[in-house]
Amino acid sequence: MEKIDYRQYPILFVDDEEENLDIFSIHFKDTFTIYTATSGPDGLELLDREFVALVISDQRMAGMTGMEFLQEVNKGHPEIVTMLVTAYSDLDVLVDGVNTGTLYSYILKPWEVKDLKIALKRGIEHYYLVSERDRLHREQIETLKKMSRANRLSAVGTLAAGIAHEIRNPLVSIQTFLEMVPQKLSELRVTDPARLDQEFWEKFYSLSFNEIQRIRTLISELVNFSQPTPPDLITENISRVIEPILDLTRKEADKRGIEISYHADPDIPLIHIDVSKIKQVLLNLILNAFQAMPEGGEVRIIARSVHPRGQARTVQVVVQDNGQGIPEEIKEQLFDPFFTTQDPGEGIGLGLTICHQIMEEHGGEIEIKNRHGQGAEAILNFPAVKEGKAKG
Missing domain, CATH: 1.20.20 (F1FO ATP Synthase)
Structure with missing residues (x-):
């Protein structure tokens, strides 16, 4: 297995005694990135904000016990490695936790620094191996889908x-x-x-x-x-592509009673694109959003920089509407050639297929999904240029 930088995989230690949290941090802060919390609810709140690879909790705490806390961790973050610190008297709890899959491992009190450090390293290595396995599995599935x-x-x-x-x-x-x-x-x-x-x-x-x-x-x-033509790529600021399209579509939006707006993150990275082809993609998505709101509504376009952990930085463009959303039964067909929900004579169902084709030519991705609440959103992901920022 390749060498792991353990500090890249943070640990959360939960204990209701401040002294124990301080001792843990003093002993392990040089090897690991450490977060601490004094209760289960505080730990769960932190997990919603921060990336954590391993959670270790004391069992006997006021209010929520360690095992109850780790059960909640498993429900909301099943990928996180969980460990419990407890005494021999809690043996039944440990056995139940291991048998049900709630626990990856447990540490008996009083723990030795050397032994606990080894256990923490093994837990992070387990997280790394499982994450890599899952990533490779997803990549294989995606490759097969692309080939098909x-x-x-x-x-x-x-x-x-x-x-x-x-x-x-x-x-x-x-x-x-x-x-x-x-x-x-x-x-x-x-x-x-x-x-x-x-x-x-x-x-x-x-x-x-x-x-x-x-x-x-x-x-x-x-x-x-x-017979698609290869993209003629230039390095460009995505806002310089989007803003002319807004001017082009605003009259149609006004006629339909639709408010259209655009927001871009400051200093968004540059991208390599064929301007005319990406304009075609964006225009198609915006007009689709218009058609999804026959009674009027709002279309929001957002450009932002995204940097998923362990992946290259991307520029993400999102086109959102507040229409009726996408019926579940047709989601898998959206990018199929000649699939259309429009009336006969209104199109032949190649718009989204060509959008998908163009995004693949750019080394990017397109995803269309329902939003939480109401409406749908189309998400375009472009590889960011490694150096250089776009000034709005």
């Missing part, structure tokens, strides 16, 4: 390219014939004006031409999906 998705998209892309080609050829002929209509109408107006229903033909021509343009747009979407 890539194979599926490749097949769909080939089909889409073929469909686009087959539609484009007859469409050119139809458009050519349609473009002859105005000339023929002019001739008819001169030679036999009585036979000319001008209002009908003008409406017919306008509707037909608009439908052809819609088909051409759909063909373009199919081609872009089946």
